[in-house]
Amino acid sequence: MRKEISAALGLASLLVVSATAGPQKPAPGAPATAKMAVNPKVDALKKEAMADVDTRREFTQQMIDQIFSYGELGFQEFETSKYITGILEKNGFKVQTGLSGIPTAWMATWGAGKPVIAIGSDIDGIPQASQKPGVGYHDPMIEGAPGHGEGHNSGQAVNITAVLAVKKIMEREHLSGTIKIWPGVAEELVGSKAWFIRDGYFKDVDIAIFSHVDSNFSPQEWGDDSGNGLVSIQYDFKGESAHAAGAPWRGRSALDAVELMDVGWNFRREHLRLQQRSHYVIPNGGDQPNVVPQNASVWYYFRENDYDHIKELWDIGNTMAKAASMMTNTEVTWKILGTAWPKHMSRTLSEDMEENIKAVGLPQWSDADQTLARGIQHELKAKEEGLAGTLAPLRGPIPEEQRRGGGSDDIGDISWNVPTVSLRFPSNIPGLPGHNWANAISMATPIAHKGATAGAKAQAMTMLDILLRPEVVSGAWDYFKNVQTKDRHYIPFITEKDPPATWLNKATLEKFRPEMKKFYYDPTRYKTYLEQLGIKYPTVRGATATAGDRQ
Ligand SMILES: [Zn+2]
DSSP: OHHHHHHHHHHHHHHHHHHHHOSSOOOTTOOHHHHOOOOHHHHHHHHHHHHHHHHTHHHHHHHHHHHHHHOOOTTOOHHHHHHHHHHHHHTTOEEEEOGGGOTTOEEEEEEESSOEEEEEEEOOOBTTOOOOTTBSSOOOSSTTOOBOSSOTTSHHHHHHHHHHHHHHHHHHHTOOEEEEEEEETTGGGTOSHHHHHHTTTTTTOSEEEEEEEESSOBOOBOEEOSOOEEEEEEEEEEOBOOBTTTOGGGOBOHHHHHHHHHHHHHHHGGGSOTTOEEEEEEEEOOSOTTBOOSEEEEEEEEEESSHHHHHHHHHHHHHHHHHHHHHHTOEEEEEEEEEEOOOEEOHHHHHHHHHHHHHHOOOOOOHHHHHHHHHHHHHTTOOOOOSOOSOOOOBOOOOGGGOOOOOOOTHHHHHTTSOEEEEEEEOSOTTOOSSSGGGGTTTTSHHHHHHHHHHHHHHHHHHHHHHHOHHHHHHHHHHIIIIITSSOOOOOSSOSSOOOOTTTTHHHHHHHHHHHHTTOOOTTTOSSHHHHHTOOSSBOOGGGOOOOOOO
16 A cells, blocks of 8 residues: 555656646646636626625625524534525425434535535534633633634535525526535534445535535645544443452453553554554543443544554554453443544645635735634633735645644545535634634634635636536546546445444533523524624733723
């Protein structure tokens, strides 16, 4: 596998050279944009779509604010999914629910014929990330409650705004094409997309388009990227309870097994590749100290650069779990709760999208937007750079020796089955920690709204390229077949039988939902969520605290 990867990378870097070298026949996966002739009709339709997206600003803003106010965690996105599918049904989409047996998963379809475009974005939040929007310091709406500390409340608004603009053009121009809209359910648990692939929901899809919040505006990267893939595994140990003081010799502690496994892993960590990232939590450590714990569980994320290395880490984890069970005379079983392949985005599609992003450009930030950004950057002792001022360039593949791991997204599984491109749109603030309350503060403010409108324009333009320029679809498949999957093939980490972990986060939402309901956004009464909450925009503390315009 290692060899195959460097061979593929070698080919990819050769392509960079040949694509810029001159007029010879383009190599597989060479940029579609370079081959595309000037097409005034497509350009005119793109201009129309951009103007149309601008007229939908209020719709985009309401969707973002509404989903922000739901703040639901993975597998519990009931309000969110009901709300989004309601909008789609009203707009003529046919909605299939319960995908892969996941109650909050759905696919909405409209149109007929080829190409089939599947456009998706994640919808789940982060535990304990509740935060008042527009406030530049930690100020939870509800202490301990979940919230959109990743910004997943914005991507569906980007996609649906774009789709509605494109649909209007398709209807008038009688364009062939099928649009499927779908949610990344439980992305923070990498819990759904591999199941969607396994169960065939992307079988007939020609192109997948994804969107994800960012602090800049770019398709980010094509080819092997800086992120990792992962498996998420829970180890359940079973022992025997006993009176912890009266007869401890009769007990067998499942918690001892968990702790021994963790100690073993933390020693082994030093002798693993630098690319790996592994982390765990203990969801069950027993009931109370005077009862020897008969059940205990530890939940690991094992991350690495490629399939073989992820598998290797997982095997080490299994060995340690078995060893810990032998040391403690307990039993162990494990189950897979989530999985993500490392991402690999299409070169053809990414380069096309980048051209569209350049035509849109970054939003015009107001003084109030900049004040909020600098306020939180000051608060977190990050570089006080404000909001993005120049477009981030599209990156090509990262050489294997420079890939040092990072986050994951199960869009990776889709990207290895269908040519995929991912739009990063500028609705967040640079320099924040991620998976944190701080990443929520911009997410129901003009920063998120403007970033999503810009994102929807680029998304609509890219859809028009896919619908109207057959060379974009054929170029994407050429790259997919002859470069990306030439030597590497998708092998799922899940079996036919592994169920999605739909029970996760249920108890947390049951606990917090009654209180969270009081803060659901009501667009019939308030223009924005900030207005409903009575938050002065921006609210920051310290020297940077100047009142900006209220929006
Ligand atoms: Zn995310």
